[in-house]
Amino acid sequence: MAEILVVAEHRRQTLADVSLQMLSKGRQLADQASAELLAVVIGRNVDGYAQELARWADRVLAVMNEKLGESLAEPSQKILTSIIKERKPSLVLMGHSSFGMDLAPALAVELGAPLATDCLDLFIGNGSITATRSIYNGKVNAVYSFIPCETLIVTGRVGEFPIEDWDKQGEIEEIDFPLEEEFNYKQFEGYIEQEAGGVDITQAEVVVSIGRGIKDKEHIELAQQLASELGGVVACSRPVVDYGWLPSERQVGLSGKAVKPKLYLALGISGAFQHVVGLKGSKMIVAINKDARASIFSLADYGIVDDILKVVPLLIQKIAALKG
Amino acid sequence: MDIVTCIKRVPDTSDADIIIDASQREIEGDTLAFKINDWDEYALETAVQLKETLGGSLTAVTVGPKEWDDVLRRALAMGADKAIRVDEDMITADSYMVAGILESLLRSLSYDLVLFGAQSEDFGSGQLGIMVAEMLGVPHVSLVVSLQVQDGIARVKRELEAGALESYTIELPAVLTVQTGINRPRYISLSGIKRAMTKELQVLSLSGLSLSQEMLAPMVRLERLETPPTGKKAEFISGSPEESAEQLAKILQNSGVF
Amino acid sequence: MMTLTEYRYSDVVHRCFRCGYCKFPVNWIDVNNCPAYARYRMESYSTGGRLWLIRAWLNDEINWTEHFAEIVYACVSCKNCVEKCPLRFNIDIVNMIVAAKSEMVERGLVPSTVKEFLENVQRQGNPYGSSRARRGEWSQGTGVEQYQGQEFLYYVGCVGSYDTRARQTAKTLASLLHKAGLSFGVLGKEENCDGNEVKNLGELTLFEMLAEDNITQFKALGVNKIVTLSPHSYNAMKNDYPDYGGDFYVYHYTQLVQQLIGDGKLDISGGFNARVVYHDPCFLGRWNEEYDSPRRILKAIPGIELVEMERNKAGALCCGGGGGNFYADFLSGSENSPARRRVREARATGANILAVACPNCMTMLEDAVKAEDLEDKLAVRDLSEIVAEACGTE
Numbered sequence: 002m003a004e005i006l007v008v009a010e011h012r013r014q015t016l017a018d019v020s021l022q023m024l025s026k027g028r029q030l031a032d033q034a035s036a037e038l039l040a041v042v043i044g045r046n047v048d049g050y051a052q053e054l055a056r057w058a059d060r061v062l063a064v065m066n067e068k069l070g071e072s073l074a075e076p077s078q079k080i081l082t083s084i085i086k087e088r089k090p091s092l093v094l095m096g097h098s099s100f101g102m103d104l105a106p107a108l109a110v111e112l113g114a115p116l117a118t119d120c121l122d123l124f125i126g127n128g129s130i131t132a133t134r135s136i137y138n139g140k141v142n143a144v145y146s147f148i149p150c151e152t153l154i155v156t157g158r159v160g161e162f163p164i165e166d167w168d169k170q171g172e173i174e175e176i177d178f179p180l181e182e183e184f185n186y187k188q189f190e191g192y193i194e195q196e197a198g199g200v201d202i203t204q205a206e207v208v209v210s211i212g213r214g215i216k217d218k219e220h221i222e223l224a225q226q227l228a229s230e231l232g233g234v235v236a237c238s239r240p241v242v243d244y245g246w247l248p249s250e251r252q253v254g255l256s257g258k259a260v261k262p263k264l265y266l267a268l269g270i271s272g273a274f275q276h277v278v279g280l281k282g283s284k285m286i287v288a289i290n291k292d293a294r295a296s297i298f299s300l301a302d303y304g305i306v307d308d309i310l311k312v313v314p315l316l317i318q319k320i321a322a323l324k325g
Numbered sequence: 326m327d328i329v330t331c332i333k334r335v336p337d338t339s340d341a342d343i344i345i346d347a348s349q350r351e352i353e354g355d356t357l358a359f360k361i362n363d364w365d366e367y368a369l370e371t372a373v374q375l376k377e378t379l380g381g382s383l384t385a386v387t388v389g390p391k392e393w394d395d396v397l398r399r400a401l402a403m404g405a406d407k408a409i410r411v412d413e414d415m416i417t418a419d420s421y422m423v424a425g426i427l428e429s430l431l432r433s434l435s436y437d438l439v440l441f442g443a444q445s446e447d448f449g450s451g452q453l454g455i456m457v458a459e460m461l462g463v464p465h466v467s468l469v470v471s472l473q474v475q476d477g478i479a480r481v482k483r484e485l486e487a488g489a490l491e492s493y494t495i496e497l498p499a500v501l502t503v504q505t506g507i508n509r510p511r512y513i514s515l516s517g518i519k520r521a522m523t524k525e526l527q528v529l530s531l532s533g534l535s536l537s538q539e540m541l542a543p544m545v546r547l548e549r550l551e552t553p554p555t556g557k558k559a560e561f562i563s564g565s566p567e568e569s570a571e572q573l574a575k576i577l578q579n580s581g582v583f
Numbered sequence: 584m585m586t587l588t589e590y591r592y593s594d595v596v597h598r599c600f601r602c603g604y605c606k607f608p609v610n611w612i613d614v615n616n617c618p619a620y621a622r623y624r625m626e627s628y629s630t631g632g633r634l635w636l637i638r639a640w641l642n643d644e645i646n647w648t649e650h651f652a653e654i655v656y657a658c659v660s661c662k663n664c665v666e667k668c669p670l671r672f673n674i675d676i677v678n679m680i681v682a683a684k685s686e687m688v689e690r691g692l693v694p695s696t697v698k699e700f701l702e703n704v705q706r707q708g709n710p711y712g713s714s715r716a717r718r719g720e721w722s723q724g725t726g727v728e729q730y731q732g733q734e735f736l737y738y739v740g741c742v743g744s745y746d747t748r749a750r751q752t753a754k755t756l757a758s759l760l761h762k763a764g765l766s767f768g769v770l771g772k773e774e775n776c777d778g779n780e781v782k783n784l785g786e787l788t789l790f791e792m793l794a795e796d797n798i799t800q801f802k803a804l805g806v807n808k809i810v811t812l813s814p815h816s817y818n819a820m821k822n823d824y825p826d827y828g829g830d831f832y833v834y835h836y837t838q839l840v841q842q843l844i845g846d847g848k849l850d851i852s853g854g855f856n857a858r859v860v861y862h863d864p865c866f867l868g869r870w871n872e873e874y875d876s877p878r879r880i881l882k883a884i885p886g887i888e889l890v891e892m893e894r895n896k897a898g899a900l901c902c903g904g905g906g907g908n909f910y911a912d913f914l915s916g917s918e919n920s921p922a923r924r925r926v927r928e929a930r931a932t933g934a935n936i937l938a939v940a941c942p943n944c945m946t947m948l949e950d951a952v953k954a955e956d957l958e959d960k961l962a963v964r965d966l967s968e969i970v971a972e973a974c975g976t977e
Contacts, residue, residue, distance in 0.1 A: 012485070075464075097451075098486060099467070099468055099483070099484060099485045099486060102443075102451050102455070102467050102468065103455065103465070103466070103467045103468075105452070105455075106420075106451075106452040106453075106454075106455035106456045106459065107455050107456070107458065107459040107465070109421070109452075109456070110421070110424070110456050110459040110460055111459060114544075115419075115421070115544035115545050116420075116421070116452060116545070117450075117545060118450045118451055118452055119449060119450065119451065131548060133551075134448075134449075134450075135449075135553065136447060136448050136449060136550075137336070137338045137343050137352065137447055138338045138339065138343075138446070139553065140338060140343040140553070141343055141345065141352065141550050141551070141552065141553070142550070142551045142552070142553045143418070143448075143547055143549075143550055143551075144547075144548040144549050144550075144551065145418055145545050145546060145547055145548060146545075146546050146548050147544060147545055147546070148542075148543075148544050148545075148546070150544065159486075185496075186464045186495065186496040186499075187464045187466070187493055187494075187495045187496070188493060188494050188495075189491065189492075189493055190480075190491075190492040190493060190494060191491070191492055192485075192489055192490070192491050192492075193482065193489065193490040193491070193492060194489060207582060216696060216910075216912060217696055217911070217912045217913075217915075219912065219913075219915055219916040220912075220915075220916070222916060230583070231577070231582060231583055232583065239505065239506065240505075242506060243505050243506035243509075244509070244695055245509070249488055250488065252488065255486060256484050256485070256486060256487075256488065256504075257487070257488055258487060258488060259487075263581075263582060264577065264580075264582045271339070285580060285582075287573065287577075288559065292339075292340060294342070298558070298559045298561075299555055299557070299558065299559070300559075301559040302559060302560065303559055303560050303561075303562060303573065303576060304559035304560070304561045304562070305561070305562050305563075305569045305573065306561065306563075307566055307569060307747070308566070308747070310950070311566040311950070311953075312566045312569060312570050312573075313570075314950075314953055314954060315566055315567055315570035315571075315953065316570040316573060316574060318570070318956075319570045319571050319573075319574035320574045320577065320578075320583065322574075323574055323575070323578050323583075324583060337706060337707070337712075339712065340707075340712060340713045340714045340717070341714045341716070342714070342716075356714065356715070356716035358706045358707050358714070358715060359706075360702075360706055403691075509695065511690075511691030511692065512688065512691045512692070512693045512697075512698040512701060512702070513691065514688045514689055514691065514786060514788060514789070515705070515786065515788035515789040515792060516689065516787070516788035517689065517691070519788065567958070
């Protein structure tokens with residue numbers, strides 16, 4: 002293995018955290034395999050990012066072009082294909098983010114490269130690589146291997162790899178990549194911000210979060226009562242927003258918000274990864290769910306296996322009684 | 326407008342005990358119930374609504390063994406005009422293979438729009454739709470949460486992290502992968518499924534599609550399945566709802582929550 | 584899509600002249616005897632209002648909306664309106680509402696909790712979506728036998744098999760039947776939903792499939808007599824299954840237990856000291872006119888002072904758990920919910936035990952007792968639990 006390439010992503014003047022996570026993992030693998038770590042960042046003006054990436058990478062390719070506007074995946078794909086065909090890195094890493102999801106599969110097909118997405122871990126041993134993924138609702142892990150190939154593409158699960166501090170002072174190479182293609186078939190129109198609602202759940206000290214187990218929007222009131230007793234806010238997991246019971250500003254998770262309260266109460270939430278990634282910063286996590294095998298319990302500090310509709314009204318009473 | 330929606334059948338793992346079998350490569354299936362992949366249901370509903378507004382045809386396709394006919398029947402009951410299953414029994418870890426099969430099938434169909442669910446409930450790779458788009462050489466957008474089609478152009482909104490969205494216009498024909506929450510899929514009644522039995526469900530064999538040997542050789546292999554490490558376990562509070570509520574309230578008080 | 588002229592009841596649905604009798608119990612003492620009306624206190628939720636809205640929808644005068652669907656599905660099939668409506672088509676009123684629900688089912692337009700209920704039954708044979716493989720878990724450690732041609736099939740039902748509280752009742756009844764020396768067996772994980780709620784939710788084809796499959800299974804096993812835990816199962820098997828070739832002797836357990844006590848097979852001399860008020864379950868009471876067997880049981884047990892609520896028997900206020908509502912839950916969220924009203928009414932009799940004979944009533948009323956803060960004053964007990972205590976099997 003000679004080179005590991007990490008694709009860095011950025012959006013709205015911010016380098017994505019997941020890129021630093023993948024770089025950290027890349028650094029670890031590169032050192033293990035005595036390989037070089039290369040970071041590639043693509044955009045209109047990427048000097049600042051390149052400086053940051055150089056802390057982990059031995060070399061940074063800063064590819065710039067006027068046409069490279071916002072996060073359209075297609076130009077990145079063209080550029081990366083060219084770079085990868087030329088340099089032949091053994092491993093290409095990126096985050097399994099909305100950017101990575103759009104880019105990696107298309108890149109893999111264009112290169113004819115094997116692809117493993119949303120990986121929890123990667124092992125290099127005996128000259129081969131295996132990747133671990135989570136399947137069946139988080140209940141099973143699957144370990145994959147790959148046919149011998151020139152380049153393997155792997156996307157990593159967001160938030161899975163810790164960011165480790167390095168100070169490599171890698172060499173930065175600026176490349177001006179001419180792009181003939183116009184990409185007219187797909188045009189970026191703009192970003193849509195979440196509507197500014199009344200509540201910012203990211204600032205709350207106590208979050209009472211409801212999931213599918215709440216069964217009906219009428220019961221949301223129970224969560225609200227509990228939140229009032231505890232001086233907190235009501236939040237939710239994705240299905241509650243999908244059903245139209247709460248606005249998306251209340252959603253905790255990958256496509257929602259990250260919260261770091263003193264207490265996170267997960268009511269009727271199974272613990273799907275896309276949700277829990279948003280609550281990992283909580284100091285104390287308590288979960289109530291009818292399913293003893295719900296994966297939320299492996300994250301929670303305390304758990305009650307029971308029907309939330311039975312426990313929550315009582316909990317409200319008991320708290321009120323203790324408050325005096 | 327001609328729409329093709331690609332769907333799959335998955336096990337219902339929400340309440341089930343998932344047991345890895347002796348081969349360590351499959352899970353035991355006899356106690357499992359099966360259903361249509363959640364994301365695919367949203368994709369189907371999107372397709373049916375489009376068909377209802379713009380007219381045209383809707384075809385549902387899948388690649389799988391004959392048990393997977395049920396999800397095609399459900400798609401027909403929901404509003405698809407016809408269904409096609411490519412008969413294929415192998416469970417593969419490699420989406421690339423399935424993508425190749427779908428590419429070959431789609432090249433024989435006429436389509437303005439191909440819809441996929443953004444990922445599947447069982448393996449959750451999120452690769453298939455985009456791979457097929459690339460193989461067909463048509464534009465793609467993943468994680469679509471809003472879609473409008475007019476005069477050969479689709480206006481879509483796509484989901485990003487932290488609740489933000491980005492919007493695109495994309496020329497048809499195109500491939501879109503659909504995110505949950507884009508709409509509310511309708512209930513499929515049993516009588517609807519029965520009536521749909523008269524609609525066409527075509528089964529094709531792999532040999533009928535022009536596929537190269539390379540296409541059918543997987544690049545990704547499943548080595549084994551493992552039970553995830555349990556990590557730190559929660560301290561369980563037991564007893565009647567009354568008792569557990571009481572205990573929890575005390576714990577919260579002692580932790581200074583209130 | 585069905586139009587008004589195609590609607591089976593098109594000749595009578597407009598005949599409601601809004602007298603409002605359907606809101607009252609037989610003895611007229613309260614205007615809140617229709618569970619949905621009691622909860623919402625709006626005309627649209629009363630039977631008359633609902634029928635007018637149904638007619639308007641089928642006649643294209645109003646559009647389907649989620650709210651409209653909730654109004655229709657807020658009817659829990661208690662039959663109070665059937666009991667009270669003075670017009671000659673009164674026997675069909677609940678059928679009229681179910682027919683409207685079935686049109687919504689056909690169009691795929693049902694409220695999300697109803698969709699979940701039905702999809703779960705389709706997939707796992709129970710509305711909770713719990714794994715089919717777990718259906719027999721309630722009987723672990725009880726020594727209850729698998730049905731293999733014994734005299735009785737003890738049919739437990741979905742609520743009894745999966746709901747944590749109802750499971751206790753399922754077990755208690757099994758131990759009672761065992762104590763009485765009854766020859767019986769259960770289906771365990773081979774048991775499938777009886778379909779009563781499915782029918783009342785308007786999914787008629789699914790109901791037919793469930794009925795036919797159950798009948799085939801029962802016949803293959805040589806089932807002749809069935810004793811059910813739930814009045815819902817009792818109702819479906821006794822009244823609907825014969826239409827599909829299922830002719831069995833069907834008993835609700837209170838009918839059997841009453842006889843076992845009378846025959847001396849259950850010794851209740853241990854007694855049960857309490858003031859007990861009995862709540863008539865709709866599917867035993869108004870649907871099947873069985874008001875007596877449960878009362879005979881309670882009267883036979885020494886120590887019980889049996890009192891009655893003002894609205895009882897054919898005038899009982901439904902707990903709100905029918906029509907799938909114990910799951911779909913359209914009537915909670917207020918002190919006006921029928922379950923909470925009923926609990927207050929029970930407490931007003933001075934009783935300290937509220938006796939039920941249905942697992943749905945059990946769930947609804949126990950939750951209401953907690954919501955009303957009456958846990959230390961009023962306990963909800965199933966009749967099987969009262970008898971078991973009197974027999975010393977508890």
